Structures are given as structure tokens and as C-alpha cells.
Amino acid sequence: MTEPHAFWQATPDDSLHTLAATRDGLPSDEAAARLDRDGPNEVSAAKRRHFLLDLLRRLGNPLIAILLVAAGIAGATGDLASFAIIFIVVVLSTTLDLVQEHRAEATAEALRRAIALHATVLRDGKPIELPVRELVAGDIVMLAAGDLVPADGIVLAANGAQVNEALLTGEPYPVEKQVEPATAAETPAEAHNALFQGTSLIGGTATLLVVQTGPRTRFGAIARSLAGKQPTTAFEHGIHKLGVLIVRLTIFLVLFVLLAHLALGRPPLQSFLFAMALAVGLTPELLPMIMTVALGRGAQRMAKAKVVVKRLSAIHDLGQMDILCTDKTGTLTEARITLVGQPGIDGDDDERVAELAAVNARFETGLKSPLDQALLLHMTGRSLEGWRKLDERPFDFERRRVAVLAEQGSERIEIVKGAPETLLALCTRAQDRSGEFVPLDDALRARLCALREDRAAQGLRLLAIAWKPAAGQDRIDARGEDELVFAGYCVFVDPPKPSATSAVARLEAAGIRIKVISGDAAPVIQHLVAALALPVEGILTGDEIAKLNDQALAARVEQVDLFARVTPDQKTRIVRALRARGHTVGFIGDGINDAPAIRAADVGLSVDGATDVAREAADMILLAPDLCVLADGVAEGRRTYANIMKYVRMGTSSNFGNMLTMAIASLFLPFLPLTPVQVLLNNLLYDLSEIGIPFDTADSGDLARPQGWDIRGLVRFTAIMGPLSSLFDFATFALLLGVFHVGIPEFRTAWFMESMLTQILVVFVIRTSRPAWSSRPHIVLTVTALAGLAAALLLPLLPSADLLGFAIPGATIFGAIALLVVGYLASAEFLKRFALRPAGSAR
Numbered sequence: 001m002t003e004p005h006a007f008w009q010a011t012p013d014d015s016l017h018t019l020a021a022t023r024d025g026l027p028s029d030e031a032a033a034r035l036d037r038d039g040p041n042e043v044s045a046a047k048r049r050h051f052l053l054d055l056l057r058r059l060g061n062p063l064i065a066i067l068l069v070a071a072g073i074a075g076a077t078g079d080l081a082s083f084a085i086i087f088i089v090v091v092l093s094t095t096l097d098l099v100q101e102h103r104a105e106a107t108a109e110a111l112r113r114a115i116a117l118h119a120t121v122l123r124d125g126k127p128i129e130l131p132v133r134e135l136v137a138g139d140i141v142m143l144a145a146g147d148l149v150p151a152d153g154i155v156l157a158a159n160g161a162q163v164n165e166a167l168l169t170g171e172p173y174p175v176e177k178q179v180e181p182a183t184a185a186e187t188p189a190e191a192h193n194a195l196f197q198g199t200s201l202i203g204g205t206a207t208l209l210v211v212q213t214g215p216r217t218r219f220g221a222i223a224r225s226l227a228g229k230q231p232t233t234a235f236e237h238g239i240h241k242l243g244v245l246i247v248r249l250t251i252f253l254v255l256f257v258l259l260a261h262l263a264l265g266r267p268p269l270q271s272f273l274f275a276m277a278l279a280v281g282l283t284p285e286l287l288p289m290i291m292t293v294a295l296g297r298g299a300q301r302m303a304k305a306k307v308v309v310k311r312l313s314a315i316h317d318l319g320q321m322d323i324l325c326t327d328k329t330g331t332l333t334e335a336r337i338t339l340v341g342q343p344g345i346d347g348d349d350d351e352r353v354a355e356l357a358a359v360n361a362r363f364e365t366g367l368k369s370p371l372d373q374a375l376l377l378h379m380t381g382r383s384l385e386g387w388r389k390l391d392e393r394p395f396d397f398e399r400r401r402v403a404v405l406a407e408q409g410s411e412r413i414e415i416v417k418g419a420p421e422t423l424l425a426l427c428t429r430a431q432d433r434s435g436e437f438v439p440l441d442d443a444l445r446a447r448l449c450a451l452r453e454d455r456a457a458q459g460l461r462l463l464a465i466a467w468k469p470a471a472g473q474d475r476i477d478a479r480g481e482d483e484l485v486f487a488g489y490c491v492f493v494d495p496p497k498p499s500a501t502s503a504v505a506r507l508e509a510a511g512i513r514i515k516v517i518s519g520d521a522a523p524v525i526q527h528l529v530a531a532l533a534l535p536v537e538g539i540l541t542g543d544e545i546a547k548l549n550d551q552a553l554a555a556r557v558e559q560v561d562l563f564a565r566v567t568p569d570q571k572t573r574i575v576r577a578l579r580a581r582g583h584t585v586g587f588i589g590d591g592i593n594d595a596p597a598i599r600a601a602d603v604g605l606s607v608d609g610a611t612d613v614a615r616e617a618a619d620m621i622l623l624a625p626d627l628c629v630l631a632d633g634v635a636e637g638r639r640t641y642a643n644i645m646k647y648v649r650m651g652t653s654s655n656f657g658n659m660l661t662m663a664i665a666s667l668f669l670p671f672l673p674l675t676p677v678q679v680l681l682n683n684l685l686y687d688l689s690e691i692g693i694p695f696d697t698a699d700s701g702d703l704a705r706p707q708g709w710d711i712r713g714l715v716r717f718t719a720i721m722g723p724l725s726s727l728f729d730f731a732t733f734a735l736l737l738g739v740f741h742v743g744i745p746e747f748r749t750a751w752f753m754e755s756m757l758t759q760i761l762v763v764f765v766i767r768t769s770r771p772a773w774s775s776r777p778h779i780v781l782t783v784t785a786l787a788g789l790a791a792a793l794l795l796p797l798l799p800s801a802d803l804l805g806f807a808i809p810g811a812t813i814f815g816a817i818a819l820l821v822v823g824y825l826a827s828a829e830f831l832k833r834f835a836l837r838p839a840g841s842a843r
């Protein structure tokens, strides 16, 4: 596709002119005017649907459509009661669903705003932090490694600006951006001076002149739709399969009942309405609502526990997570790094080493690590005046070092700091305290290695500092990063976080194995986990991982809990290997280097202060960088899961069982066991009684283990509880017809009451695997269930009840029903120990 006037073909000055902008940024009043004119820098695809449209979409749902057709037929045949009840069912299930979903969305939106991305923008000549949505064309944005590009535009200045454009080109390798206009470039992929919204800076820095914002950006829309597309989790998949199964069964059952009735010569309309009512009764019409409410409430409660959920369905994954991979800094350590030593080659502190390191840190523009901050903090008071920067080769996680070309007076040198193992190997000479060069012979090398190992064994973090003369050079030669002069080490302490010990213990107690994956050296990590007394075993280094293929790695990851000196790519490989072993894997990290692994994990986690790319990749953000917070979140995830399962179990056993009995009984009884209206009423009251389920508390047993979709467990549950329910149903029939010889209206009334009582009350039995009386249900559940029950029991007793076909049975019949219900609940209580999977046998 040729684009003759693409914005990247113009020179920076022409673009500035066109946009009436300057390199000092827009005046704030002008920016406000532009924001008014162009609208916020957001992609409209994320806009909320209109309430009415949403309603229409729902009415088009086949389930609802069936109900509407049924209501229409009922209305047309003058069966006003059926019409009204079906109508109420439709209104109830759609509005509940709609309202809850909108509420959940509004909550999610508010939470998202709390973690909105910010950008550094020049306004009125000064850099300020603004929410990304307030950017306008003509803004000047300062970007550093780890930032997401907030809008489309051109580069006004760049230094080692490595950009990941995978979103745009599918190309995983970063491209370097330059200032020169790409006059010949026809496609965005060739525009080496353009930055596009949704791509990310993974190294270096860049200054962006914003040309397009909001919906007018090239790839914003794609980026947003990709980011917004929520892949279905295993749990949702399972629920969906269950839904399909139920629909099939329903259709089969309804057709069977209908045809059988017709073959038996029953009145066609009556049979049709009865079959229809059964279908209505069988459909789990509240399932979407239950899931939305459960997830929405889960998200809200997690926000209170300082975990912001970006992808709602990740709550299930969190509940199912059985392995958590974490990086080291910030989660296991305080991330308050201080410089505690700067030994030269003789092992004693040498200020020159710290100074070189600080010059490097000061001029490093790419990724500012806490190590750099510690170096600069150490130098406060002592001046780095006189140093001038000429060039830089930014940090990246493969080389693990950063080079800066700088001069002081007439001395021009290239200063390199980075991971000691690799940097020392690049050095050929060393410099002693007096400034003399000494050969870096084997003996000295061995001494330096010993020094390094000694410090690392004490849990101290090390950077090596080296340099080389660069007289007459203005640029760093990317090929010539060797023949360095070794200057010394900088030694840092990052104190272990004492709270990590108890947090890890809580997670372990909850059945979650912790693995530490870090770019740091093995001894440092080993010392740290020993200091925190973490229950971890084995260690694997990046070099070893590099030699393993994916299969071999998958065989090793299970036993090993520590991974040292790994590259970002290896972090991802470890996550994939664990997933391939069938684990549900969480990954928590904060850096650019963590982002790919965060994305690859089932549950991507990041912290509030993390880089943009890490936060963007994450499903959840911890507002406090603390694993304790996560332990609370896990409990919420499992509770959400447990409550959804309660509804599913209720549906598969009691509700389904009841409808099944009714279908079968209708064939053997000379009359319908319930009129269609009564079936519908039964279903409506049952629905009402279940509204409180998502609010319920969960058993400690449900919270103690990872909870995953378990279709076999569900089948076993249904196989035990379903027949039990049918047994008591048939007992009721036998009693009513064989012993009491009741009339049809009394039969229906008694059976209506019995089925409502058993269906509704059994929730108090199966909501917990502990004895029902020892686990208190949530008040909302108790109230909704009892209210539904009260309505079911009172309705037949009202004076107008004969309109619905009810007639009050005698007192002995009430007594018999009460006994049957008690018998049923007691048997359910006894049998549930076999039906409910005991906690701890997950997977």
C-alpha cells in the first residue's frame, strides 16, 4: 500500500510547522483547545455499548427467543398466567444480567482508570506527567526504555531507541529508530523515524512529536482490540461445554416428552406448553449473571485487597494457579538498594571505581535501574562536574551491561558497567590504585573471581566497572566492546523483605509452589532464599538452560525452584515449560525483561510502580509490591470459583433432577404432574432463591487448594445427587397417589411444595463439604433462598391460588412432605461426602 503523504516522510521541522508546535512543547491552553477539538487520546472501540442495544442483543439470544415465542403462544391461547410468568422470567434474567454486567463493567473501568498509563510531556516548556488520554497532536513526549508509545508520531531525538513493533510487523526483534525522515518509506514497517501507538520502547530513549491521537492512530485500534480480546480460560471453556451439553439434553428431552405425549393422544397445546415449560426450567438462564456477579464481586474485593484486575477471567486462573514464578527485586527484597563497597583490584575500597560507575549511571538514558540510583545517591555531594557525555550503548538484558563514552577535560574514555562474569571476560588489563596498568593474568583473574564469589555468597549484588581509552572517538564502536581495563566492583545490598517469608509460607500452604526467576547471579539468589528461609530446591542457570531444548527443560523445571542469570527469553521458556507440564502458572515481575513471561503465563502479574510494558502485559496489578497481597487475591479467586460451582452443582443435581422426574412422570401419570404455569412458577422462584449464591462465603477447604474445572468431579456429583433427588420425588408420587389418594390439584400443590423445598434447601447442604451446620452461609444467600422458599410455600395458600391450579392439601400431607424433605436433606448431607471431591485431591 503506497501512502504518498505519510507523516513520516516529512522532516521534523516541517512536521513541527504543520502541527504548529515547537520543540519546547505546546502551551497548556493550546493543548486544552486541541483536546476539545480532537477528543481524548483513546480508541473508541473500547466505548461502552448503548444500554438499549445491549438489551436487543440479549433478546436475540436463542434461549430468550424460545421464551418469547412461548410467551407469545401462551398469550395467543389466552393463558395469561403463563404469559405473565414467562414474561417475568425473561425480564428477570435479562435485566439481572444486564444490570450486573454494566455494574461490573463500570467497576472494571474505574479500576482501570486507577492504573491508567501516564506519559512525560513537555507543556509550557516543562516536563510534566499526564494521563495518556490527555495527549494531543503537537505534544512532545519523552520516552524511555519500558514505556509504551502513547500515540503515533515522529522521532525528534533518539538514542539507542530500540522499539518492539511485533504488534505492527509480527517481527519479534526490536528495530532501532532514527531522526532522519523516511522519505522513501511507503509502509509503517519501513518508517524508521516513526513511532506507533501500542508499540513499546525496550531500550534507549526517544523524543516523540505526536502527530495522531485516539482513533486516528494507525494501529491503536488493532492494538486495543488485541489487548481487549480476552482469551477464554480453561474454566470458561468448561462452563461453555457444560452449557452446550445442557442445551442438547434439553432439546432431546423436550422433543421426547412432546412426541411421547402426542403419541399417547394427550391434548397437543397443553403438551406443547408443558414441554416448553420444562425447557424453560432446564435452562441455566442465570448462569451468565452468576458468573458476572461472582467475577465482578471478586474484582471488587480484590481491589480492596490491593489487587487490581485488568482481565476479569484471570480471577479463575488465579484460583487455579499452582505455581508462582517471581523475580527477586521488590517482591523478595525491599528494593532499597544501597552501595556498600567499591573495591579496586586489591580488594580495598577505591573511590575512583564508584566515580566511574556513577558517571556511567548518570549518563545512562535507557533503563534506569535501582542500581543506578544507588550509585548516584552514593555520589551526592561529590560532584561529577566536568564530565561530558558523547555517546552511549544502552543496557540490554542479553549483554547485561551498558557503555558510555564520556570525557573529563582532555581525557576521553568509554566506561562500561555490567554483570561481573561477562564483563571480566572482556578485560585484558587492570588498573591499580596508583593508576598503573597491570596485566590481567590468571592469578589476578582468580583473585578477582574469588572476591566476587565472596561478596555474592554474602548476598551482596555486584556490578563490575571497566573502561578503555577512546581518544579522538565520538561514537562507541558497537563491535569493539573488549580489551577493557578492569577498574573494580561496586557492591550493593538489597535487604531481604522479612514479610516475604510469611507471604511465601501462606502461598505454599495454599498449595502454590514458588519459583524464583532472576537475572541476578546464583549465589546472590541462594543467599537471599536462605536468609528468608524459603522452602526451595535446586538451581538452574541461564547458561545451563541455553543448552536444553524445550523438552529437556520441561523435564527439569519441575524439580528446580531457582533460576539465575536468565535472559528475558529464558524466563518465557521456563513459563512455557511449566505450562506444558500441566501447571497453571503465575508470573510476577516489573521490568521490560519480565513482560514476555508475564504475557506467556496463565496469570500475568505486575506491580504498580512497574514499567509500562510489564503493566500492559499483566492481567492483574498489585498496588502494593507484596506477596501477602497476592495470597489474599488467591483466596478471592478460589471463592469466586467455589460460588460458581455451587450454582452449577445446584443446576446439575437438584434442578435438573426435578425437571427430569417431571418429564418421566408426565408419561406415566394420567395427568401432568404440574401445569405448565406451575412449572414456570417453580423455575422462577428457584431462580430468585439462587440470586444470593455469588455473595456466599467459601469453605476453608475450597480456599486451601488450587481450584480447577473438574468435569469428572461434576459428573460424579450428578451421578450421586441426581438419583437421590429422583428417589425422593418418586417416593412423593407414590405417597400422594398410593397412600393419600389425593385429587389432581392437591397432588400438584403438594408436589410443587416438595420440589421447591428440596430444590432450594439443598443449597445449604451442598454449598460446603463440611457438615452443613458448621459452616454459616452468607446473609444475602440465606435471605434470598428463604424468601424464594417463603413465596413458594405461601403462594398455594393464598385465596387466589386456585387461579394457578393449586388446592390446599390436608395437614397429614403437609406432615408427610415435611418428613420427606427432612429425609432428603439428611441423605444429601450424608451422601455429599462421596459426591463432593474432598479438598486436596485437585489434579
Ligand SMILES: Nc1ncnc2c1ncn2[C@@H]1O[C@H](COP(=O)(O)OP(=O)(O)OP(=O)(O)O)[C@@H](O)[C@H]1O
Residues within 6 Å of the ligand: 327, 328, 329, 367, 368, 369, 371, 372, 395, 400, 401, 402, 417, 418, 419, 420, 462, 463, 517, 518, 519, 520, 521, 591, 593
Ligand atoms: N543499570 C545497569 N547497569 C549495568 N548492569 C546492569 C544494570 N541493571 C542490571 N544490570 C545487570 O543485569 C543483570 C540482570 O538485571 P536485573 O537484575 O534487573 O534482572 P532481573 O531478572 O529483573 O532481576 P531481579 O530478579 O533482581 O528483578 C543484573 O544482575 C546486573 O548484572
Ligand SMILES: [Mg+2]
Residues within 6 Å of the ligand: 327, 328, 329, 589, 590, 591
Ligand atoms: Mg527485575
